[in-house]
Every structure is written in C-alpha cells, then in structure tokens.
Amino acid sequence: MTATLPERQAAEKMLSLYMNILPNLPTCHAQPLAIQIMESCFMSETHSVTITRQDKFKFLIDFEPGLGQIMGDEAPPIGDGTGPTPAHLLAAAMANCLSASLVFAIGKFKGDPGHLVTTATWEVGRNEQNRLRVTGVNVAITLGVAADTLPRLDRALEQFEDFCTVSQSVRAGIPFNVTVKEMDGTVLKQG
Structure with missing residues (x-):
C-alpha cells in the first residue's frame, strides 16, 4: 500500500514520538518494534x-x-x-483509551503515573427528533503518584489526548456504515 504525503508525514511524526521510547529497550526488542511501528503507520487495521x-x-x-x-x-x-449498556461501553472505551494515552505520554519522559484511577460520567438527553443520545462525556483521571515526581508532566498533559484513538474519533465524529441482512446474507438495508 502506498502512503500519501500527509500519511507519510503523520507516520514520520508518530515514529519520532515512539523513537523516544526505543533507546530504553534492549536492541533485540527495539529493532522489531521499530519495524512494527513503521508498518502500522502506513496501513490501517x-x-x-x-x-x-x-x-x-x-x-x-x-x-x-x-x-x-x-x-x-x-x-x-x-x-x-x-x-x-452501550453507553457504559462507550464511556469505558474513552476512559480506557485516555488513561493508556496518558501513561504513554508520561512514559515518553521516563515517568510512571502509578495506579491511575479514571472515572467517566456521561449525560443522556434527547435530540431535536426526541431520540435519546449521549450528549456529553466527562473523564476524570487521578494520578497514582505526586505530580511533582513526574518529569515533564506539563508536556505529557499537552500531548496525551492526541494519542487517544477512541476519544479523538468520537470528538471528530466517526463515520460509519450499517448493513442489515437476512440469515441467508440478502442485504435488506445498507448505508
């Protein structure tokens, strides 16, 4: 698969972020990880x-x-x-992803946030068509160690949300398709 220029630029940026971690790994782990990172940057899963x-x-x-x-x-x-409920699963996915992203961002600067505790709360309300929708999600992350023990925490806090695949996808609005089929595979609805 050939990557476009923006895809290559994004991959190079991602690789440079990961390269901060690789020097801390033994060579036998760093080289295969670098190859995996490059491959994953140029292909979607x-x-x-x-x-x-x-x-x-x-x-x-x-x-x-x-x-x-x-x-x-x-x-x-x-x-x-x-x-x-599906809303629980959505909130859990956002909270988990944001927590992992914060651990990753802090780890880039050789820190360890300890045992994070993350709580996601959400509101459900009605839209203009009077249908129930998740109208907002609030995620609260509590560090497991004192903030002043974490090197470059300010930088990690500036970056970590951008690493979260789930919450950034929700924030941007995820395009999706729905297909409904009969048991024999006949498509009843697609779009």
Missing part, C-alpha cells in the same frame, strides 16, 4: 466484535479471539440491567 442476542435486550459481546466476552444489556425498564 480492521478489527471486529460480534454481538449475539441472547434474550430481550441482552447481547453476548464477543471480542476478537483471546480477548474474551461480556454480556451487555439495557437498563430497566427496557432491559434487565444485567450488564453494561
């Missing part, structure tokens, strides 16, 4: 999750092989509340 209805609004959420399964459900009165 496709991932999947499979959702299978179990009962009412209860769905088995099966992640990629080796990543396990969880049961999702809607809150009462629609569902039974036996698992996280």
Whole structure:
C-alpha cells in the first residue's frame, strides 16, 4: 500500500514520538518494534466484535479471539440491567483509551503515573427528533503518584489526548456504515 504525503508525514511524526521510547529497550526488542511501528503507520487495521442476542435486550459481546466476552444489556425498564449498556461501553472505551494515552505520554519522559484511577460520567438527553443520545462525556483521571515526581508532566498533559484513538474519533465524529441482512446474507438495508 502506498502512503500519501500527509500519511507519510503523520507516520514520520508518530515514529519520532515512539523513537523516544526505543533507546530504553534492549536492541533485540527495539529493532522489531521499530519495524512494527513503521508498518502500522502506513496501513490501517480492521478489527471486529460480534454481538449475539441472547434474550430481550441482552447481547453476548464477543471480542476478537483471546480477548474474551461480556454480556451487555439495557437498563430497566427496557432491559434487565444485567450488564453494561452501550453507553457504559462507550464511556469505558474513552476512559480506557485516555488513561493508556496518558501513561504513554508520561512514559515518553521516563515517568510512571502509578495506579491511575479514571472515572467517566456521561449525560443522556434527547435530540431535536426526541431520540435519546449521549450528549456529553466527562473523564476524570487521578494520578497514582505526586505530580511533582513526574518529569515533564506539563508536556505529557499537552500531548496525551492526541494519542487517544477512541476519544479523538468520537470528538471528530466517526463515520460509519450499517448493513442489515437476512440469515441467508440478502442485504435488506445498507448505508
């Protein structure tokens, strides 16, 4: 796959960020990691999750092989509340990604934030068509160590949100497509 100029520039910027970490790794780890980073910068990845209805609004959420399964459900009165709702999963994805991005950004400057605790809260409201929507998400991250023990924390705090794939995608608005098919594969709706 040939990368466009903006893609190459973004990859070079990403690689330079990662190169700050590589000198700290043994050579046997650094070289393969550098190759992996370059390859991942020039190609996009496709991932999947499979959702299978179990009962009412209860769905088995099966992640990629080796990543396990969880049961999702809607809150009462629609569902039974036996698992996280889709809004829980969205907030958890944002909180997890932002936490990992902060750990990464602090680690670039040889720091370790300790055991972070992150809480995501969200509001659900109605849009102009009177449909329920997540209208806002607030993520609060608490460091596990004193801030003054972390080198260049100011720089890490300036950068970390840009490293978060999930929250930046949500912020920008994620384009998506939906296809509905019959059991035999006949497409009923696509768009």
